[in-house]
Amino acid sequence: MSKYKALFYREFIVSKKLILTQTIAMIGIMIFFWLIAMSMEFGNLKSAMFISYGSGAVDYIMNKEMKMLVMYFLGFIVAFGTTLIKLGDSANADINTNWRMYAFTLPVSSTEKALVELVLNILSVMISFVLSILNFAVLGGIYNIKVDFGFVVKIWSIFILAALIMNFFQKIIINRARTKKEAYLSNFSSIICWIVMIVAFIVKLKMPNSGSYYFNIDMDMLNIPEKYRLPADMVDYPIQEPVLVNLVEAVDLLGMLAFPLMILILMAGFFINRRMMERRYD
Amino acid sequence: MSNSYENAIELKNVTKKYDGFTLDNVSFNVPKGSIMGFIGQNGAGKTTTIRGLLNLIPINEGEIKLIGLDHKKDEREIKERIAVVFDELPFHDVFNANHMGKIFGGIYKSWDNDKYSEYLDRLQLPRKKKIGKFSKGMKMKLQIACALSHNAELLVMDEATTGLDPVVRNEILDIFLEYLQNEDHSILMSSHITSDLEKIADSVTFIDRGKILISGYKDDILNNHSVIKCTKKDYTEIDPEDIISARLNDFGAEVMVNNRDEMSRKYSGLVFDRTTLEEIMVYYVNKSKKEWR
Numbered sequence: 001m002s003k004y005k006a007l008f009y010r011e012f013i014v015s016k017k018l019i020l021t022q023t024i025a026m027i028g029i030m031i032f033f034w035l036i037a038m039s040m041e042f043g044n045l046k047s048a049m050f051i052s053y054g055s056g057a058v059d060y061i062m063n064k065e066m067k068m069l070v071m072y073f074l075g076f077i078v079a080f081g082t083t084l085i086k087l088g089d090s091a092n093a094d095i096n097t098n099w100r101m102y103a104f105t106l107p108v109s110s111t112e113k114a115l116v117e118l119v120l121n122i123l124s125v126m127i128s129f130v131l132s133i134l135n136f137a138v139l140g141g142i143y144n145i146k147v148d149f150g151f152v153v154k155i156w157s158i159f160i161l162a163a164l165i166m167n168f169f170q171k172i173i174i175n176r177a178r179t180k181k182e183a184y185l186s187n188f189s190s191i192i193c194w195i196v197m198i199v200a201f202i203v204k205l206k207m208p209n210s211g212s213y214y215f216n217i218d219m220d221m222l223n224i225p226e227k228y229r230l231p232a233d234m235v236d237y238p239i240q241e242p243v244l245v246n247l248v249e250a251v252d253l254l255g256m257l258a259f260p261l262m263i264l265i266l267m268a269g270f271f272i273n274r275r276m277m278e279r280r281y282d
Numbered sequence: 283m284s285n286s287y288e289n290a291i292e293l294k295n296v297t298k299k300y301d302g303f304t305l306d307n308v309s310f311n312v313p314k315g316s317i318m319g320f321i322g323q324n325g326a327g328k329t330t331t332i333r334g335l336l337n338l339i340p341i342n343e344g345e346i347k348l349i350g351l352d353h354k355k356d357e358r359e360i361k362e363r364i365a366v367v368f369d370e371l372p373f374h375d376v377f378n379a380n381h382m383g384k385i386f387g388g389i390y391k392s393w394d395n396d397k398y399s400e401y402l403d404r405l406q407l408p409r410k411k412k413i414g415k416f417s418k419g420m421k422m423k424l425q426i427a428c429a430l431s432h433n434a435e436l437l438v439m440d441e442a443t444t445g446l447d448p449v450v451r452n453e454i455l456d457i458f459l460e461y462l463q464n465e466d467h468s469i470l471m472s473s474h475i476t477s478d479l480e481k482i483a484d485s486v487t488f489i490d491r492g493k494i495l496i497s498g499y500k501d502d503i504l505n506n507h508s509v510i511k512c513t514k515k516d517y518t519e520i521d522p523e524d525i526i527s528a529r530l531n532d533f534g535a536e537v538m539v540n541n542r543d544e545m546s547r548k549y550s551g552l553v554f555d556r557t558t559l560e561e562i563m564v565y566y567v568n569k570s571k572k573e574w575r
Contacts (some may be wrong), residue, residue: 006388014374046516102372104338107361108391281339 003108007116021177025125026081030135033074037067037142067243071139072155078135078161095183101281114274121266132156154255161258164265171269175276272281287350290314290436290468291335296344298334300496303492305330309428310487310497315465317458319479319500320472322489324551328472331489332440334339336366348437362391365429369441371421375414379407382428388539390432397438401427405453414560419450426454430461437461439471455482476559488563495566500559508542508554511535516552522549530575539567 012019039045094100099185103113136152170186177183291312298305305327312318322328333339335346337353346353348360373382379402387393401408405423413421420441429437437458443451460480461467473479479486482499487497496503510520517528517535522547526538538557539545546554568574 003388005383009388010385011383013376017376097374098368098370098372099374101338102366102368105336105361105364105366107358107391108389109358280337281333 004116007100007108008119010063011120015086022081026131027079029081030074030078030131030138033070033135034142036136037070040067041142041144067139067143068145069135071143071145074139075132075135075152075155076159079156080104080163081128083086093179095177100178104280110274110277113277114270117171117273118266118270121164121269125164125262128160129156130162132159151255154252154258157258157262158254161254161262161265164262164269168265168272170267171273172276175273176279178279178281284344287347287351289347290316290430291318291347291470292345292347293331293335294345296331296346297342298330298333299341300329300330303327305328305334305341306491308489308492308494310494312426312468312470312485314387315462315467315472316484317462317469317482319476319483319486319559320470320489321474321479321486321559322472323474323563323567326489327492328489329440330492332438332470332472336438340400363434364436364438365432365434367425367429367437367439367442369424369444371413371416371425373424375412375415377413378411379409379413379424382413385432386428386432393432395431398427398431401431401457419446422446422454426457430457431544435466435468437467437469437471439469439473441474443473443475443500451478467491474563477565480559486559488566490567495569496562497556503562504557504559506542507537507557508545509541509557509565510537510545510549510552510554511562512537512552520549522572525572527565527571528573529565529568530573538562 036045133152133156167247173186174183289311291310293311294309295517296305296308303325308327308331311320318329318452320331330339334341335353337346337433339358348481349363351360353360377385380509383395386398387395400402401407405420405425405427407416407427413424414530417422426442442557443454446454455478457471459469462469471479471483486493486500486503507526512520513534517530520537520539524539526540528535528537538561539554542554546552
């Protein structure tokens with residue numbers, strides 16, 4: 001077995017339980033939401049979940065939007081969760097067993113260790129991609145919504161970027177830890193990242209809208225039946241969803257930047273982690 | 283790739299400063315093909331010295347060479363050719379012996395899987411049982427099996443036999459003696475269990491409070507030192523310059539002296555007893571007090 005294979009093998013054995021439980025949890029959440037969606041579309045929850053806006057066409061459109069929001073929200077959970085799968089694996093165990101110190105006595109460089117982590121990050125991103133696409137495909141089929149694939153990829157890439165940014169900071173804290181106290185404190189690094197993200201989200205929500213936007217709905221995309229389609233001059237209907245509109249704009253912009261930023265974050269993570277791993281004891 | 287060298291370990295004037303503790307000008311050599319016992323009480327600086335020579339901690343001053351190579355510049359090559367054993371097993375509980383064989387097989391170029399299997403059989407270690415379910419003795423045996431299975435030229439052990447029962451310790455010591463049959467192999471073994479070192483060490487270095495007090499061949503150290511058991515009156519007649527330290531009791535004194543032959547001629551009326559490494563350690567630790575109880 002080559003050195004990289006040996007290191008991967010080691011990481012896999014250590015994280016195996018965590019990878020399995022988290023992946024199964026993600027798939028379980030997805031299936032749960034699929035079943036709810038099926039019930040909302042065809043089953044007992046159909047009438048219970050329908051929100052009336054007073055107009056048949058608007059009702060149809062708005063409820064579809066809600067369903068799309070659910071789709072994307074679930075996609076967020078799946079993408080985020082699977083990207084972070086490897087995170088909580090072994091920092092504490094490494095330090096409690098003295099593996100980190102012992103690893104310095106082995107003919108393994110910090111570059112090799114950091115490269116293995118980088119590849120594992122990329123693998124978790126790929127797993128999240130597959131699961132997210134699967135989720136969109138299934139929910140899109142249940143809701144009978146034709147989802148724009150380019151838009152889905154943009155949304156997914158933003159979720160992944162957010163997860164990778166969180167991963168980036170957490171890894172620095174985890175890889176820097178040398179003592180049991182530092183390892184224990186590194187457990188809270190994820191809480192700090194979540195707090196930062198929630199604060200950013202709240203700040204964004206509180207920001208005034210920059211103007212009125214009209215959400216031009218692509219009727220074909222939503223697959224709205226003919227009888228519910230509004231006349232063309234009524235496409236700017238009075239009900240506006242500023243949050244949804246801002247979100248769409250943000251997705252468009254961030255989605256373009258997400259892939260290059262992802263690569264930057266992964267590479268920066270590699271170099272910084274390598275540096276952290278070189279840190280000796282003192 | 284192999285280079286020729288005389289000493290497996292060379293430390294010259296190694297200094298490491300912490301708040302409240304300093305490893306002060308530590309110098310000793312471990313000749314190739316020998317085993318050195320590195321003894322000292324808890325907190326004396328054994329682990330700090332070992333971490334310094336393995337480049338686990340940076341040193342402030344001094345030179346260190348392992349197997350003839352600079353411990354920083356040639357770190358990668360050194361790590362390929364040495365093995366380290368710590369006092370606690372550094373492997374996760376989820377692994378088993380088979381896993382460790384595969385991992386080390388990929389990490390070390392000269393990993394010998396047949397030898398590893400032989401050690402597992404000889405030490406009666408189960409291959410598929412999780413390490414988390416091993417006893418302390420089994421964990422240490424596994425660590426040693428892993429350390430000895432890649433043809434390492436130098437074995438560095440930090441309190442590896444601490445906490446083990448005498449049966450397991452004997453088993454491990456026998457393995458070390460076999461390991462040393464190859465005259466290219468050397469061992470540095472830190473311990474405060476001096477009885478183990480008396481059995482197998484060729485040389486001994488004694489460290490106390492960050493300073494080397496004695497370093498040399500074990501037999502020479504044991505032959506040179508002696509304990510004089512005498513009355514209080516006889517004790518008063520011994521030149522204080524000749525005394526390393528003395529333990530006083532109600533009946534007399536037990537005095538540790540160096541240079542046994544000369545002392546026995548000088549104080550011919552007194553009884554000179556053979557001593558042990560443990561006694562030497564205890565008396566040297568109390569050297570600054572001169573007299574103690």
